[in-house]
Amino acid sequence: MTPDELREAAQIELAAQARYTQKVSVCTAAGCASCGGVQVKEAIQRQVAEEGLKEQCLVRSVGCMGLCSAGPLVAVEPDGTLYHHVAPDHAPEIVRGLDLALPVKDLVCPTDQPFFARQHKIVLENCGRIDPDKLPEAIAAGGYEGLAQALTTRSPAEVIHEVTVSGLRGRGGGGYPTGIKWTTVAKAFAAEKYVICNGDEGDPGAFMDRALLESDPHRVLEGMTIAAYAVGASRGYMYVRAEYPLAVTRLKSAIRQAERAGLLGKNICGTPFSFDVDIRLGAGAFVCGEETALIASVEGRRGAPRPRPPYPAESGLWGAPTLINNVETFGNIPSIIRKGGDWYASMGTEKSKGTKVFALAGCIRNTGLIEVPMGITLREIVFDIGGGVPEGREFKAIQTGGPSGGCIPEHLLDTPVDYESLHELGSIMGSGGMIVMDDSASMVETARFFMEFSMAESCGKCVPCRVGTAHLYDLLDKFARGDATPADLALLEELCDVVKNTSLCGLGISAPNPVLSTLRFFRHEYEEKLKAVTA
């Protein structure tokens, strides 16, 4: 598809959609699908057919609309009504409401609430607005425009420059400047280079990548392809965990459709540039989110990290220079190319630009997926967007960064969300999981939960992580049982120090973070658990 053909395809699709006077969009991403979204869609479809409205009313599947706790969600256009908690039984009412342009009152979900109003969507701009299985819909929503632009009007160096100017940093958690990473791979001298998309999202409570892959897979593919063009790669791998079957299905279909349309594969957009993408499934190891372990896994070896340097940018997949970015990082690229690095850099804070997608989970009213500008405070996320803690409970802490992150207490909620601020609090930005805990949560048990996770997910290669996490777990368990002594508290702190400073990869290095941060802000809870020493 040349840029002209792309524009034409967008026009054709928009015209096709315009033939319908009404559009009913039902979320069938994992969250809503798990509470009957697919059945709702089928029921509405049947109802529309029965009432003979098929010619005027389009019923379709879309991706995640964000407010997962209120699913299944149904959006009606053109009146812009959003329905929540929809059941298949509601189909007749909803369809009748369409005809009369009268929304079903009981089901209406206000869209002017802060949850929607306070968000700023770039990566998620098409999530919930297009059918992820239909390439024309993606194209009509601006998909692949950035790719066509990059391939036909810019040199690889110009593309990288745009990314550098944008100030985009790795969204997988590390926060490494994307432009620099791309430059390193681009400058590496090699006949073969690779681009890998890291979709091995494994933090408990995190579902950003899944939602994006399920809702707008083309955006990620487009980002990857632009990256491949920029760094000079002709082959890419999409590494997705096998626990995300829907994301995998949609990705497969997206790759097929993009290839057929000439937006992937040979001579993309009619240019000499070719890029093939294959999917690789992760077999459920958290450590495979670590880039060198992921590469080993793609190569068909045991998913264990190796010491860096050399970094993958220099020697990665099969020893070739490899660009490896997270799903969300690639998801930002099309917009940066279309609208410019300066535009992207105008959002966020000095060192953390743009927006960040977060998955809100735990004791919070509005569980779901959000995208907010960097620099927003945690308080705004929890209380405005998240709607606060459900009735009858008090907020206690918010956990960011999963097993590599930490718990942040109430009095620090005015901290702006950016890489440095969260790091200073002993937590990390991480990939975007946020778990809110209310006053019934025990911080010792929270630390134990995450340590159990790290212990189970340690690959076992280096001694401090393999054995240290097991000892830390046992110690935390002793605290939770009320059997710990003051000597155990000292040992706990010492072992955290050892594991943090001597482990081989990020998993081990950050495994003590949940303990260290809860010790920092909730030390009294550990002390209260100390065994009363009998005389």
Added chain:
Amino acid sequence: MTPTPRVKTFRIDGRDVVGREDQTVLEVARENDIRIPTLCHLDGLTDIGACRMCLVEVQGWGRLVPSCVTKPEEGMVVVSQSERLARYRRTILEFLFSERNHVCAVCVSNGHCELQDLAEEVGMTHVRVPYRYPGLAVDASHGRFVADHNRCILCARCVRVCGEVEGAHTWDVSGRGIQSLVITDLAAPWGESDTCTGCGKCVQVCPTGALTEKGHSVAEMSKRRQFLPYLATMREGRR
């Protein structure tokens, strides 16, 4: 054609040393009689930086680095002995001793064991973390060798020598984390392995009493590693 490696001058423990950029800090240290403790490293096998015993400080670098995989850089300042490193090395040894059932007194490798030697060297006189006492099997199914998982420290020397030198890849690691176990083939008993050539290299490179020859009593099993530098040199020469 690969460019000729350059020579780098740097410092280890206050001494000026010279190394080629394709060497490691550990190699250069040893050339200069600077002793850095190691456990998973063995001359002739690919280094994996797993045991963390050889961690060193490099001035200006945020993190400690394993000297076995760190290349010399011009002007770098390496510290291989410090109070902090000594503490970490002791704790890592404590982790290893606590992980499985290392009963030195009745081990066939007593007195010929690198784990035992290191504990003495770094002054690790006791283990402060609780012993884990896992119930682990002893695989005596092979005609000539025994694999005692109670003594294994998962250094993966057996895995590497079998794959890299013998070319059989009989050994690998199964499971993960604290549940990791070296296995032969797909966890078949060693004696039933289709791929094992019976060469015994794994036994000779094993630092502890995990892989041993049959017919040895307590303290009788010492390892013979003379073959390895020769094979490694020949392999290097082929490259």
Added chain:
Amino acid sequence: MNRARLATVWLDGCSGCHMSFLDMDERLIALAERADLVYSPLVDSKEFPEGVDITLVEGAVSTDEDIEKIRHIRGRTKLLVSLGDCAVTSNVPAMRNPFPVVQVMERAYVENADIRQGVEFTGVLPRLLDRVRPVHEVVPVDVFVPGCPPPADAIHYVLDALLDGRQPDLTGQTRFGR
């Protein structure tokens, strides 16, 4: 000069550490000039006395009686020394730890017994703990002397240092096992 009060105790061990202690040979005479042996399996005293300066502990903690004993001793001792691998690591006695006590007893007193097969808990003998533990997991220990047994030289070095009021550094002096 004030003579130090020295004691030795024997928990779950083979007495090899005490043998090694005796292997100090003629140095024992010099030691006797500096310290009184106030309690030991080697002397005939029934009560562990109060105000002991140094106690050498051989053996691991294996029974409820061992726990009681070592706590009592700790309370009456200034410097507690874990002597030998059983005290330091729990060593051979702990080889039963991966197995449940019942299974261990069955193996010893039923499966492998020639006469009077059967496990009896009469309350006369101390009960085995679920797990054998090194001394420092039960009470605080001041000095660790590994070795199976620790060489007489090492024991002499440690006692000499402690009697001089120095903290002994055992690096290179002794090791686990042999």
